[in-house]
Amino acid sequence: MTATATNKQVTLKDYVSGFPKESDFDFTTTTVELRVPEGSNSVLVKNLYLSCDPYMRIRMGKPDPSTAALAQAYTPGQPIQGYVVSRVIESGHPDYKKGDLLWGMVAWEEYSVITPTPHVHFKIQHTDVPLSYYTGLLGMPGMTAYAGFYEVCSPKKGETVYVSAASGAVGQLVGQFAKMLGCYVVGSAGSKEKVDLLKTKFGFDDAFNYKEETDLTAALKRCFPNGIDIYFENVGGKMLDAVLVNMNPHGRIPVCGMISQYNLENQEGVHNLSNIIYKRIRIQGFVVSDFYDKYSKFLEFVLPHIREGKITYVEDVADGLEKAPEALVGLFHGKNVGKQVVVVARE
Amino acid sequence: MTATATNKQVTLKDYVSGFPKESDFDFTTTTVELRVPEGSNSVLVKNLYLSCDPYMRIRMGKPDPSTAALAQAYTPGQPIQGYVVSRVIESGHPDYKKGDLLWGMVAWEEYSVITPTPHVHFKIQHTDVPLSYYTGLLGMPGMTAYAGFYEVCSPKKGETVYVSAASGAVGQLVGQFAKMLGCYVVGSAGSKEKVDLLKTKFGFDDAFNYKEETDLTAALKRCFPNGIDIYFENVGGKMLDAVLVNMNPHGRIPVCGMISQYNLENQEGVHNLSNIIYKRIRIQGFVVSDFYDKYSKFLEFVLPHIREGKITYVEDVADGLEKAPEALVGLFHGKNVGKQVVVVARE
Numbered sequence: 001m002t003a004t005a006t007n008k009q010v011t012l013k014d015y016v017s018g019f020p021k022e023s024d025f026d027f028t029t030t031t032v033e034l035r036v037p038e039g040s041n042s043v044l045v046k047n048l049y050l051s052c053d054p055y056m057r058i059r060m061g062k063p064d065p066s067t068a069a070l071a072q073a074y075t076p077g078q079p080i081q082g083y084v085v086s087r088v089i090e091s092g093h094p095d096y097k098k099g100d101l102l103w104g105m106v107a108w109e110e111y112s113v114i115t116p117t118p119h120v121h122f123k124i125q126h127t128d129v130p131l132s133y134y135t136g137l138l139g140m141p142g143m144t145a146y147a148g149f150y151e152v153c154s155p156k157k158g159e160t161v162y163v164s165a166a167s168g169a170v171g172q173l174v175g176q177f178a179k180m181l182g183c184y185v186v187g188s189a190g191s192k193e194k195v196d197l198l199k200t201k202f203g204f205d206d207a208f209n210y211k212e213e214t215d216l217t218a219a220l221k222r223c224f225p226n227g228i229d230i231y232f233e234n235v236g237g238k239m240l241d242a243v244l245v246n247m248n249p250h251g252r253i254p255v256c257g258m259i260s261q262y263n264l265e266n267q268e269g270v271h272n273l274s275n276i277i278y279k280r281i282r283i284q285g286f287v288v289s290d291f292y293d294k295y296s297k298f299l300e301f302v303l304p305h306i307r308e309g310k311i312t313y314v315e316d317v318a319d320g321l322e323k324a325p326e327a328l329v330g331l332f333h334g335k336n337v338g339k340q341v342v343v344v345a346r347e
Numbered sequence: 348m349t350a351t352a353t354n355k356q357v358t359l360k361d362y363v364s365g366f367p368k369e370s371d372f373d374f375t376t377t378t379v380e381l382r383v384p385e386g387s388n389s390v391l392v393k394n395l396y397l398s399c400d401p402y403m404r405i406r407m408g409k410p411d412p413s414t415a416a417l418a419q420a421y422t423p424g425q426p427i428q429g430y431v432v433s434r435v436i437e438s439g440h441p442d443y444k445k446g447d448l449l450w451g452m453v454a455w456e457e458y459s460v461i462t463p464t465p466h467v468h469f470k471i472q473h474t475d476v477p478l479s480y481y482t483g484l485l486g487m488p489g490m491t492a493y494a495g496f497y498e499v500c501s502p503k504k505g506e507t508v509y510v511s512a513a514s515g516a517v518g519q520l521v522g523q524f525a526k527m528l529g530c531y532v533v534g535s536a537g538s539k540e541k542v543d544l545l546k547t548k549f550g551f552d553d554a555f556n557y558k559e560e561t562d563l564t565a566a567l568k569r570c571f572p573n574g575i576d577i578y579f580e581n582v583g584g585k586m587l588d589a590v591l592v593n594m595n596p597h598g599r600i601p602v603c604g605m606i607s608q609y610n611l612e613n614q615e616g617v618h619n620l621s622n623i624i625y626k627r628i629r630i631q632g633f634v635v636s637d638f639y640d641k642y643s644k645f646l647e648f649v650l651p652h653i654r655e656g657k658i659t660y661v662e663d664v665a666d667g668l669e670k671a672p673e674a675l676v677g678l679f680h681g682k683n684v685g686k687q688v689v690v691v692a693r694e
Contacts, residue, residue, distance in 0.1 A: 058625070069596045070625040236620060249416045255623045262621070269616015273583060274609070276602045276632035278405070278417040283630040285623035 007032040009079040009109035010324050016060040019263040019332055024060070025325035028079070032111045036092040042115045043093050043102075045086035048347065050108055050321075051135035052328045052340035053169070054234075056082055057262040070287060079107040085124070085134045086112065087347065095123065103134040108324060110344060119292040126299070129306055136169045136339035137313045138302065140288055144256060145173035146298045147291035152254040152284050153230045157182035160224055162243065165234035166207065167194040167314070169339035170256055174232045175204050176311055183230075186223045188239075190334040197337065201312050216242035227251075233283075236261045237268040244272035247279050255285040263332055314338030354379040356426040356456035357671050363407040366610040366679055371407070372672035375426070379458045383439040389462045390440050390449075392433035395694065397455055397668075398482035399675045399687035400516070401581075403429055404609040417634060426454040432471070432481045433459065434694065442470065450481040455671060457691060466639040473646070476653055483516045483686035484660045485649065487635055491603060492520035493645045494638035499601035499631050500577045504529035507571055509590065512581035513554065514541040514661070516686035517603055521579045522551050523658055530577075533570045535586075537681040544684065548659050563589035574598075580630075583608045584615040591619035594626050602632040610679055661685030 009028045016024050036042050055071065059080070063073040074080045084106035088096050093116050096102070104121030106112045114121065124134055136142060148170070149155060161178040163171045166187025175198065178185045186206045187198045198207035206223050213219040220228065220242055227248035233240060236258025243253070261267045275281060305311045316336040318327040324342045331340055356375045363371050383389050402418065406427070410420040421427045431453035435443050440463050443449070451468030453459045461468065471481055483489060495517070496502060508525040510518045513534025522545065525532045533553045534545045545554035553570050560566040567575065567589055574595035580587060583605025590600070608614045622628060652658045663683040665674035671689045678687055 066592060066622055066625050240620070245413060258621050258624060267618045267621060269618050270620055271614045271616050273587070273617055274605050274614060275413055276630060277605060277634070278413050278632075280632045280634055280637065281630075282632070283623060283628075285625075285627045285629070287624070287627055290627065 003034045004031050005034055005111060006030075007109055007111045008321055009107065010321065011078055012060060012074045012076050012080050014076045015062045015073070016057070017062075017265065020057060020060055020329050022325045022329050025080075025328075027322070032113070034089060034111075036090050036113065039092070041093045042113050043088055043096050044090040044111065044113050045102065045106065046089050046111055046347075047084050047086045047106060047109065047344045049085040049132045049135045050324055050342040050344060051083035051139065051141070052324075052331050052336070052342065053082065053141065054257050054259045054262065054331055056080070056328065057259075057332060079109050081105055081107050083135055083140045084108070084112075085131055085139075100124075101127065101131065101134075103139050108321070110321065119289060122295060126303060129303070132315060132317070132341050132343070133306075133313065135341050136315065137173065137306070137311070138299070141169035141339065142173055142302065143291065143295055143298055144288040145170045145177060146302070147288055147294065148232065148254045148256050148286055149174050149177045151291060151294070152286050153232070153252050155181055155183060155230055158184075159229035160184045160227065160248075161186070161230045161232065162220065162224065162228045163187045163204075163232045163234070164210070164239050165189065165257075165259060166204065167197050167202070167338060168234065168336070171232070171234060172198075172202050172314060172338065173311070175202050178230075179203050180310075191337075194337060197314065201314065203312075210239065217245050220246040230254075232256060233258070235259050237270070241270050241272050244270075244275040244281070247275060247281055249279045251279055251281045253281060253283045255283060259332070316340050318342045320344070350381040351378050352381055352458060353377075354456050354458045355668055356454065357668065358426050359407060359421045359423050361423045362409045362420070363404075364409075365612065367404060367407055367676050369672045369676055372427075372675075374669070379460075381436060381458075383437050383460065386439070388440045389460050390435055390443050391437040391458065391460050392449065392453065393436050393458055393694075394431050394433045394453060394456065394691045396432040396479045396482045397671055397689040397691060398430035398486065398488070399671075399678050399683070399689065400429065400488065401604050401606045401609065401678055403427070403675065404606075404679060426456050428452055428454050430482055430487045431455070431459075432478055432486075447471075448474065448478065448481075450486050455668070457668065466636060469642060473650060476650070479662060479664070479688050479690070480653075480660065482688050483662065484520065484653070484658070485646070488516035488686065489520055489649065490638065490642060490645055491635040492517045492524060493649070494635055494641065495579065495601045495603050495633055496521050496524045498638060498641070499633050500579070500599050502528055502530060502577055505531075506576035507531045507574065507595075508533070508577045508579065509567065509571065509575045510534045510551075510579045510581070511557075511586050512536065512604075512606060513551065514544050514549070514685060515581065515683070518579070518581060519545075519549050519661060519685065520658070522549050525577075526550050526552075527657075538684075541684060544661065548661065550659075557586065564592050567593040577601075579603060580605070582606050584617070588617050588619050591617075591622040591628070594622060594628055596626045598626055598628045600628060600630040602630060606679070663687050665689045667691070
C-alpha cells in the first residue's frame with residue numbers, strides 16, 4: 001500500500017480585477033500518493049520555499065491575448081503556480097534522484113508531481129548557500145537582474161543608473177551589479193526603511209522615497225543633475241513619465257515590470273514619449289525565460305561574489321503556506337522589505 | 348566691385364506653440380555679395396529646392412533641454428533652416444567648385460554662405476535623377492527610411508509591417524523597402540487619395556484612412572489578424588496605443604517621429620505600455636544623423652532601383668519661396684500628398 005499525505009494548496013477563487021486581496025485565494029486540502037506513477041518520468045517533490053513575484057498579478061487576471069504572450073492566466077479553483085524551491089521525494093526521471101533539490105515553476109502546495117522540463121525546472125547544484133536564495137538571488141529574480149542589466153542595458157562604466165522598486169528582489173541586485181561595474185546608481189522605494197536599506201546596505205549612491213516627492217521629475221533632476229543613462233523600469237506610469245524627461249541621449253530603458261499598472265482598471269497615460277525621439281531612447285521589454293540558457297554563466301559570476309560577501313541580499317520571510325496569500329498580496333502594497341519568500345517547510 | 352543680389356529669406360517671427368500658422372513666418376529681404384570672403388573655406392550657394400519636414404516643428408518651439416538633444420531651436424527674427432538642395436556659385440572650399448551641387452542643412456533663403464561640414468552637407472554626385480530627389484528619396488528622408496527600416500527594425504522576410512503616415516516622404520519608402528524584403532505591409536494615411544496611392548502606386552498590401560476609423564485597435568486587428576511584427580512609428584499618441592495592443596511577441600517599433608504630438612500643449616497619454624513587457628517589445632528612437640556614415644552604401648543600394656523604375660516616389664511641389672511657409676504649415680494638417688518640396692529656383 002502506498003503512503004499518502006494531505007496536501008494543502010493555495011487556489012485562486014476567481015479572476016482578479018483591481019488590487020488582489022487575501023480573499024481572492026482559498027485553501028484546498030487534497031491527498032497525494034507519495035510515489036510517482038510506474039514508468040513515468042515525473043518527480044514527486046516536497047515544496048520548501050515559495051517566491052512571491054509581481055508578474056503573478058498578470059496571471060490572476062482574465063485570460064487576454066496580450067498577456068497570454070507572457071504567461072498563461074491561472075485557472076479559478078485550481079492551485080496557482082510560481083517559482084518554488086523543492087526537494088525530490090521520489091523520481092521516475094533519469095536526471096533526478098530522491099533527495100535532489102530543484103527550483104522552478106511548481107504549484108503552490110505542499111507536494112507536487114512535476115515533469116522536469118529544461119528552462120522551467122533547474123537542478124540545484126550548490127547548497128553551501130541558503131536554499132531560499134533560489135527563489136531570489138540565485139533564481140528567477142537574480143537571473144532577471146543579471147540578464148536585464150548586462151544583456152539588455154548595454155551598460156558602461158561611469159554611466160548613471162536609476163532603479164525603481166529598488167529594494168525589491170530584482171532592484172537590490174541591479175543596483176549592486178551596476179555599482180560593481182562602476183556606475184553611479186540611485187534607487188527609489190516607498191518607505192524610509194527601504195531607502196535607508198538602499199543607502200546603507202546595498203551601496204546605492206543615493207536613494208529617495210517616491211511617496212514623499214510631490215514632483216518626481218524634480219526629484220530625478222536633483223538626483224541626476226547630468227541626466228539618466230539607464231533606467232531599470234520596474235513600475236511604469238507616472239515614474240516612467242518623470243524618467244523620460246530626465247533621460248540622456250542614447251539612454252536605455254529595460255522594462256522588467258510595471259507593477260504600478262497591473263492593478264489598474266485603466267492604466268495611467270504616459271505623456272512624455274516624444275523624448276524617445278528627442279533623445280534616441282531605447283525601451284526594451286524583456287522576459288527572463290528568454291535568457292535561461294545563460295543560467296550557468298550567471299551562477300559562475302554570482303556565486304563567488306556571494307561566498308566572498310560582496311553581494312548583500314535581503315529577504316522578507318513569511319512562515320507557513322497559510323501566510324502565502326497575505327505575503328503575495330502585500331507585494332502590491334509594497335509591504336515587503338526585500339525579496340518576499342514564503343517558507344512552506346524547513347524540512 | 349563685387350556683384351550683389353537681393354536675398355529673400357523665410358524667418359520665424361516668434362516661438363510657436365500649438366499648430367504653426369503661416370503668420371508665424373515672415374519674409375525679409377537682404378542683400379548678399381556674390382562672392383566668398385577672401386581666404387575663407389566657405390561656399391556661396393544658390394538654393395534650388397527646400398525640404399519640408401515634420402521635425403522642423405520641434406525647432407519652432409521654445410528652447411528646451413529635452414528637444415535640444417535632437418535639434419537646436421530656431422532663433423526668432425532669423426531665417427529658419429532645413430534640408431536644401433543648392434548649387435555652388437563661388438567656393439573657397441577645396442572640395443567644392445563653382446557649379447557643384449550639394450544637399451544639406453542650409454537657411455531658407457535664396458542665397459546662403461555656408462561652411463561645408465561632413466554629415467551636414469553632402470556633395471551630389473549623381474545628376475541623372477531629378478535634383479529635387481535629394482530633398483527626399485536621395486536625401487535625409489530616404490536615408491531615414493533606409494536606416495530606420497534596415498538598421499533599427501531588424502526586419503525578416505515574411506514579417507508583418509505597419510507604417511503610419513505612410514504616404515509621406517519616409518513612409519512611402521519604408522513600405523517599398525519592406526515589400527522588397529518580402530514583408531506583408533499595411534499603411535495608414537489621412538485621405539482616400541493617399542490610401543489609393545498606397546495601394547495602387549506604392550504596392551502596399553493594404554491601407555486604411557485613419558480618419559474614417561472609429562476604433563483604431565479594431566482597424567489594425569482587421570488588417571493584421573496575426574499581429575504586427577514591426578511598426579514604423581511616425582505619428583505617436585492614439586495610434587501607438589492601438590498598435591501596442593496588436594503587436595506580436597518580440598515586436599519592434601522604430602520611432603522615427605510623432606507628428607500627432609508636436610503641436611499639442613499637453614501630449615496625449617499612451618495607456619497600453621504594459622504590452623512592452625507582455626510581448627518583449629523594443630521601442631527605439633533614432634535620428635538619421637547617427638547613420639550618415641552609411642549614406643554612400645545607401646546610394647549604392649537605392650540608385651539602381653530608381654534607375655530600373657523599381658521604386659516609386661511621389662512629391663508634392665510648391666512653387667516659389669513665397670509658398671514655403673504655407674507648404675511647411677500644411678504638413679501638420681496632412682495637406683501634402685507625398686514628399687513636400689518647395690522650388691526656390693529651377694535655375
